[in-house]
Amino acid sequence: MRFLLPACLLIAFAAHAAPQQDRTEELDSLLADKGLINQLQQVRQTVVDRTSDLVVTAIGFLGVPYRRGGNTVETGFDCSGFVRAMYNQTVGHLLPRRAEEQAAATQKIDRSELKPGDLVFFNTMRRAFSHVGIYVGEGKFIHSPKPGAQVRVEDMSGSYWQRRFSGARRVQAAQGEINANTGD
Template sequence: MSKWLCALLLACTCAAQAAPQAAPPDEMDRLLADKGLLSRLEGVSQTVADRTTGLVVNAMGFLGVPYKRGGNSAETGFDCSGFVRAIYEQTVGLLLPRRADQQAAATEVIDRKDLQPGDLVFFNTMRRNFSHVGIYVGDGKFIHSPRSGAQVRVEDMATAYWAKRFNGARRVGTDVDIPAAR
C-alpha cells in the first residue's frame, strides 16, 4: 500500500473519530467509493489477510525440521533467523537480513497488544537483545527453530521462559525495501 494511501486512511479515520460534525459513515463510504478508494481498501485488506495466512500456513509446513546453527533450509535445518528469513522469502518474496538483531532493526516496532499472525517476536536468549526470533501465529503462540537438538515448533509466549525473555514485536511492512535476491 502506498504511503499516500496510508496517510489518507489515517487522516480519514482520525477525522471521523475526532470530529462530531464529521460526515456520517454512509457519506464517508460514498466519498471513498467516488474516489475509487473503497475498492482499493478492500483489496489491500484482503492482500494483507492472504499474506499473513500464507506466512503462517507456510511456516507450519516446516514443523519438525531440525535446528542447525547457521541453517537456512529445510534440507539442512534452520536456526531461528534462517527460519524466519526462509519463510518470508518463500511466502512474500522478501529477503530479510540474516541475523535476528538485523531483522529487528529492519522492521517496524509494534506493541505486543497489536500482534497479528505473521509478525515477528523477539527474545533475549543469549544475554543480548534480539538474540532469538520467531513468527507470531496468533492466540499468544509463535513458531520458531529454538535451539540445538530441537526442531521447528510452536510455543506459547506466556510460558515463564519466553515471557521473561520477550524483547519486542515487529512488523514487516508492505513497503520494506528488502528485495528478494536470487
C-alpha cells in the same frame, strides 16, 4: 409506562446516530468516487491472505531440525534463517539474515498489537533480539529454537519466554508490493 423509557432511549439513540450515519455515508461516497474503497479492500485482503499463507507455510515446516546458520529445509534452520525463509517463500520479502538485523528492519509494535505473521524477539544469549520467531496467534509462536531441537510452536506465556521477551515487530510491505497489489 413500562414502554416509555425504552421508547425514549430508542428515539434519543436514533437522533444521535443519524448525523454519524450521514457522515459515514458521505465518506463512503467520497472514497467510492475516488476508487479508494476497492483499493483498500484489495490491500487488506492481500495482507490477510499473505499472513494466513505465512503462518500455514511455517506450520508446514514443523519438525525441521535446527542448524546454526541454516536457512533451507534441506540444511535445517536457525531462528533467523527460518523467519527469513518463510517471509521470502511466502510473501516474497527478503529480510536481513540475523535476528537483530530483522528487528532493526521492521516496525516496532506493542505486544498487545500482535497479529499472526508478526515477529517476536527474545533475549536468549544475554543480548536483546538474539532470538526470533513468527507469532501465530493466541499467545503462541513458531520458531527454530536451538541445537538438537526442531521447528516447533511454543507458548509465549511460559516463564522461559516471558522472562526473555525483547519486543514485537511488524514486517511492512514494500511500496512496490502494495502498488503491485492495488494496480497503482
